[in-house]
Amino acid sequence: DTEVTQTPKHLVMGMTNKKSLKCEQHMGHRAMYWYKQKAKKPPELMFVYSYEKLSINESVPSRFSPECPNSSLLNLHLHALQPEDSALYLCASSQGLGGNNEQFFGPGTRLTVL
Amino acid sequence: GEDVEQSLFLSVREGDSSVINCTYTDSSSTYLYWYKQEPGAGLQLLTYIFSNMDMKQDQRLTVLLNKKDKHLSLRIADTQTGDSAIYFCAEIGTGGGADGLTFGKGTHLIIQP
Numbered sequence: 001d002t003e004v005t006q007t008p009k010h011l012v013m014g015m016t017n018k019k020s021l022k023c024e025q026h027m028g029h030r031a032m033y034w035y036k037q038k039a040k041k042p043p044e045l046m047f048v049y050s051y052e053k054l055s056i057n058e059s060v061p062s063r064f065s066p067e068c069p070n071s072s073l074l075n076l077h078l079h080a081l082q083p084e085d086s087a088l089y090l091c092a093s094s095q096g097l098g099g100n101n102e103q104f105f106g107p108g109t110r111l112t113v114l
Numbered sequence: 115g116e117d118v119e120q121s122l123f124l125s126v127r128e129g130d131s132s133v134i135n136c137t138y139t140d141s142s143s144t145y146l147y148w149y150k151q152e153p154g155a156g157l158q159l160l161t162y163i164f165s166n167m168d169m170k171q172d173q174r175l176t177v178l179l180n181k182k183d184k185h186l187s188l189r190i191a192d193t194q195t196g197d198s199a200i201y202f203c204a205e206i207g208t209g210g211g212a213d214g215l216t217f218g219k220g221t222h223l224i225i226q227p
Contacts, residue, residue: 004156006156033214035214035215041219042202042217042218042219042220043157043202043215043217044217045214045215045216048214056214058214090156090157092157098206099144099145099164099205099206100145100164102147102159102162103147103159103214103215104159105149105156105157105158105159106156107155107156108155108156110154
């Protein structure tokens with residue numbers, strides 16, 4: 001299995017809702033990432049997990065809460081989002097950290113906040 | 115800090131070669147990547163090159179690296195309609211640092227029939 005899967009594909013939520021995005025990989029990768037991509041912009045790093053521990057939080061607001069329950073799964077819990085948080089949320093994984101580890105991306109979850 | 119620059123659009127005729135250019139500023143040793151993104155889809159890793167290499171070829175794709183000018187290019191031979199997409203250049207540092215990728219703004223490749 002050489003895929004990163006993400007669910008759901010699309011999500012529409014109100015500003016008072018609580019929802020979660022899920023990401024899964026079965027490649028034995030030990031690093032997993034969340035990126036945010038606004039329309040017509042490049043992806044921007046949000047979080048990095050290495051060996052299920054949070055390594056990097058790129059000054060992301062607390063209304064985004066990541067969780068890595070095991071080495072194959074990565075969640076992003078969403079609460080009290082704003083309309084400007086509407087974007088494509090991409091998950092990626094790599095064997096380890098650092099430049100010699102290619103990052104493989106999932107198809108993304110397209111989030112709309114009303 | 116890291117900065118990656120790309121031109122926003124490139125238009126080529128089907129069957130011609132496409133050359134997408136990228137410049138980066140990080141002077142430390144780095145890996146440089148090319149990703150392809152089709153409309154509404156995630157990112158597909160195309161190829162990568164380490165900064166101690168000058169060239170890498172993989173089927174229709176050729177990556178050239180000019181370390182002195184910090185200039186990277188992706189050449190796609192015999193461009194097809196399926197190559198129409200946005201191409202992102204991205205870089206990352208070495209040394210096992212907890213770095214994510216820094217992307218350029220992306221080059222939209224448009225194929226003319």
